[in-house]
Amino acid sequence: MALLRKINRVLLGLLVLMVCVLLHSTLLRASTRPTISDHRKRLSGAAQVSSVGASEVDNVVPVIICSSEEHMGATMATINSIISNTDASVFFYIVTLRDAVKLTRRYILKSKLKGIQYKILEFNPMVLKGKVKPDSSRPDLLHPLNFVRFYLPLLDISHKRVIYLDDDVIVQSDIKDLFNIKLKPGHAAAFATDCDLPSTHEMVRSIGMQTTYMGFLDYRKQEVRDLGINPRDCSFNPGVFVADMKEWKKQKITKQLEKWMEENFRQNIYSSAMAGGVATPPMLIVFHDKYTTLDPLWHVRHLGWSPDARYSDTFIQGAHLLHWNGPFKPWNYPAVHLDLWEKWFIPDPSGRFTLARPDSDS
Numbered sequence: 001m002a003l004l005r006k007i008n009r010v011l012l013g014l015l016v017l018m019v020c021v022l023l024h025s026t027l028l029r030a031s032t033r034p035t036i037s038d039h040r041k042r043l044s045g046a047a048q049v050s051s052v053g054a055s056e057v058d059n060v061v062p063v064i065i066c067s068s069e070e071h072m073g074a075t076m077a078t079i080n081s082i083i084s085n086t087d088a089s090v091f092f093y094i095v096t097l098r099d100a101v102k103l104t105r106r107y108i109l110k111s112k113l114k115g116i117q118y119k120i121l122e123f124n125p126m127v128l129k130g131k132v133k134p135d136s137s138r139p140d141l142l143h144p145l146n147f148v149r150f151y152l153p154l155l156d157i158s159h160k161r162v163i164y165l166d167d168d169v170i171v172q173s174d175i176k177d178l179f180n181i182k183l184k185p186g187h188a189a190a191f192a193t194d195c196d197l198p199s200t201h202e203m204v205r206s207i208g209m210q211t212t213y214m215g216f217l218d219y220r221k222q223e224v225r226d227l228g229i230n231p232r233d234c235s236f237n238p239g240v241f242v243a244d245m246k247e248w249k250k251q252k253i254t255k256q257l258e259k260w261m262e263e264n265f266r267q268n269i270y271s272s273a274m275a276g277g278v279a280t281p282p283m284l285i286v287f288h289d290k291y292t293t294l295d296p297l298w299h300v301r302h303l304g305w306s307p308d309a310r311y312s313d314t315f316i317q318g319a320h321l322l323h324w325n326g327p328f329k330p331w332n333y334p335a336v337h338l339d340l341w342e343k344w345f346i347p348d349p350s351g352r353f354t355l356a357r358p359d360s361d362s
Contacts, residue, residue, distance in 0.1 A: 060090065062093060065094060066167055067100060073346070078344075106350055107353075121155055130265060131265055132147070152164070164240070169240060177320070181294065186247065191238060192294040193235075212232050215235065301322075302326060304329055305326035331355050
């Protein structure tokens with residue numbers, strides 16, 4: 001009996017000890033949970049991190065940008081231009097395909113960008129099945145990453161608003177000013193209209209670009225005419241925009257965009273042969289008369305539509321953001337205003353991404 005009591009005391013002691021160990025472990029985890037500042041420090045060089053908390057969300061400028069293997073150096077130049085012109089805390093969501101995840105991470109870790117706050121997100125092209133037809137006229141416009149902007153709520157982010165940028169962009173001013181623009185009530189996004197600056201009009205006329213819905217939608221189709229959109233209404237460019245995520249979700253913007261992608265898949269109401277390919281028309285339809293207008297200097301575009309047509313030096317230097325939309329990209333040759341892009345270029349540590357220049361063999 002005495003032996004049984006002794007065994008019971010030992011077991012009770014072991015039980016108490018185990019409880020104490022568990023309590024200590026729980027308290028230790030709570031006390032060592034990363035703070036916001038710790039979390040930010042660990043983001044440097046981390047491709048996969050936990051979701052940012054609400055308090056951090058309110059203190060960063062979140063920028064979504066894609067990084068395809070072909071344009072990776074362009075993405076890094078965009079990021080470099082942003083961080084070099086702001087003192088804001090910028091968090092980059094770099095969206096790429098599976099085959100480019102390691103390359104993207106290495107580009108960051110082995111370059112001057114190793115200290116940025118970022119998260120690499122993998123985009124699954126299968127979400128586009130039954131929504132995008134192959135087209136040989138402008139295959140570059142059919143790249144899966146061109147449609148990331150449609151699926152912002154599906155990305156692993158949690159912010160009240162975000163900035164979306166194409167990879168052929170250079171930011172020359174403080175990105176914080178773009179982020180802080182006031183969106184009108186009920187608007188899910190802010191874009192730059194194609195009918196804004198005299199300098200833009202001159203560029204558009206010189207290269208024969210379209211600035212109205214007529215250039216993007218096929219008004220011979222009944223489905224388009226039923227929209228009731230005046231073909232002379234000004235279009236906008238969705239390569240740069242600020243999005244209100246609450247309104248985006250509330251208005252089910254992604255579902256609306258998918259509806260028009262599927263409609264085009266069946267009826268061919270627009271095609272990649274038209275001005276904006278297949279990624280711009282759904283945005284034009286869904287956001288018609290429902291977007292806030294950006295300051296036009298925050299999206300000076302069409303730099304990639306001609307190898308010769310240039311803006312004046314005075315105008316281009318005063319622009320907040322430059323966009324080489326079009327086939328003549330600044331990392332290739334020929335292209336215009338190369339000096340304004342090259343000053344932000346960071347050589348690829350892996351050597352895969354190289355500049356095409358007249359005096360080079362690449």
